[in-house]
Amino acid sequence: MDEHSSTHPADTTTPADRTALMARHPQSPFRRTVWRTVLPAVAAAGISVAGFTGFAHGSEVGSATADGHSATATKFSRDSSATGSVRQAAAADFPTWGTRWVVHATADANSPAVGMINKTAPGQDRITADYQVDTGRKVCEGSSCSTFMAHLTGPVSGFLSVVAVDIPQDRLPGVPVQGGGGQPQPGGSREEMLNRAATWLTANNGAQVPYSQAKVWKDGYRQDCSGYVSMALGLPTPGTNTVGLATNRGITRPISVGELKPGDLLIDASGDNNTRHVVIFEKWNNDAHSSYTAYEQRGDHGTDHRTLTYGLPGGDAEFKPYRPVKFGD
Known part of the structure; x- marks a missing residue:
């Protein structure tokens, strides 16, 4: 698409x-x-x-x-071939x-x-x-x-x-x-992205949005991993694909694992539509940084919020960390 x-x-x-x-x-x-x-x-x-x-x-x-889910190794269909801290305020x-x-x-x-x-x-x-x-x-x-x-x-x-x-x-x-103008302002774009990611956990009448490389959800985004991340980032519908998320420097730039912050991405852009995948980093689970909690759209399940090790020592080394450039850092 x-x-x-x-x-x-x-x-x-x-x-x-x-x-x-x-x-x-x-x-x-x-x-x-x-x-x-x-x-x-x-x-x-x-x-x-x-x-x-x-x-x-x-x-x-x-x-x-959404509540977190414990991690287990699962088989999933991945990609589509079609194409900080929260600041509190008074109210x-x-x-x-x-x-x-x-x-x-x-x-x-x-x-x-x-x-x-x-x-x-x-x-x-x-x-x-x-x-x-x-x-x-x-x-x-x-x-x-x-x-x-x-x-x-x-x-x-x-x-x-x-x-x-x-x-x-x-x-x-x-x-x-x-200020307006349709541009994100400093300080809240990571939180807004994670809020959007969480919407698909309950958008299907209280259940997660089902996975599909061919279907489009009510909001216009494809129901695969890259369509989901495109939705969370607010990219144009129906969303780019995983290769685009990794290579388009108008969307992301490479970072190191140690730089990961809420809203950053871990992307496996190699292979074909059955091997490529992307997840949204939310937070480290421990001081040793041996696992993290992430949002993802995965095959045989749909939208999930769970513990992962993709891109970490002992995890899937094909995953590389990227930062959405909209965050400005």
Whole structure:
């Protein structure tokens, strides 16, 4: 498959489009009339965080939480031939309106969904947000418009259009604003990548996304190892292949094993589609660095989060460490 991407044009919503959107998100009688008390500490917090730009809402994909699994040697089909530490911040509380607002892994309109706000009833959920991104791309729902995306810390972690928040403003009052422009900001891109990786552990109605070299998941990415990593990195759908992840210097660069950090990759790019594989490094399991916990999409199982030794002494030596260049280090 060839790589492709889509862009979200600024303020192209027509009156007919807005009517259709309103049919999906019934207008709250309090929309843009309800003021909420915002935690005053947030305004002075000076929170430094990461952000992207974009907006979309639609169908649901499961939320991301996963337990680790113990390691065992397993046989797996690998590749497709088709193609730090977390920073904590204070958060402010807001009401929402309408139904079925999708929360995205990043504020990129093409990023996977990680959950849904007001799944069954208008205003069912309240949200907390620790920062917001001015995307520069106006989104309208009826008479309400905003260019801002809020970064949620609850009830789902991810990005939500401020249009979904039941306040009179086009942005969240008292919540820090980060720059837009569709580029990752320093400090949070590794965490966002791991959050996206975790979504596939429960995206299949609470179960992992099944493995396939031929099929594409709901978010547009192939269901093999390299499609999964492409999704976690936010690359264009349907994703590049394992060779591309290892050799495209616009995506990764080689590093040493001792440099591995959360979100880095271990890649076996040799052989054919039944031998190539890629996994996402999360953390070392001990001070001796004799094993690590990783996310992977593997044959006969699907999405997994488990202990591995690929690329380590005594493990599969074909695996080499790489760092996504988007992390900027």
